[in-house]
Amino acid sequence: EVQVVESGGGLVKPGGSLRLSCAASGFTFNSYSMNWVRQAPGKGLEWVSSITSSSTYIYYADSVRGRFTISRDNAKNSLDLQMDSLRAEDTAVYYCARVATVRYWYFDLWGRGTLVTVSS
């Protein structure tokens, strides 16, 4: 089955760190760019970060640049998001999403998400 499964969410205090992971299966992971997209409770979707198939290019939203680090391990079919200096406004469900094509960055495969709660 083609799928991505997120893990690593939880409750963390402001200023703390958390590392999210996304395990991919059923497709050739090293051929696809990957992304993190988040959704605050009751709110819309917000793109967070993207990484190309060979990690050549990495992109971040302004809201997380300098605090979050995206990485991937193609040998393990995994995608990570290291989140440091967390703030209350980072509270959200974080989705791992696959980019459909090499050139066009829309998302054709989404995980079920993992909830990150930043609160004291």
Next chain:
Amino acid sequence: EIVMTQSPVTLSVSPGERATLSCRASQSISTNLAWYQQKPGQSPRLLIFAASTRATDIPARFSGTGSGTEFTLTISSLQSEDFAVYYCQQYNIWPLTFGGGTKVEIK
């Protein structure tokens, strides 16, 4: 940053009726636009890409039109499973941005 504005915020429609959702970009994005459907408690699902191409296994009652700055998602005859929130997303320029969503609810 390209701002994506969706309207209306909420659309009340009876089953079997047509629903028309709008998405406007703050600058031209050609046809680099996708539409997603999200049901409560679920992750988003890709419906349309390249403004008008249906994704795999998406029913023909979903159609997308538009280019430049004005886009429309039409659901020709609403089924019970279509009541959800719909998001547009531009992928023409970084950063990637989403609209705020349109909730399609039962009238």
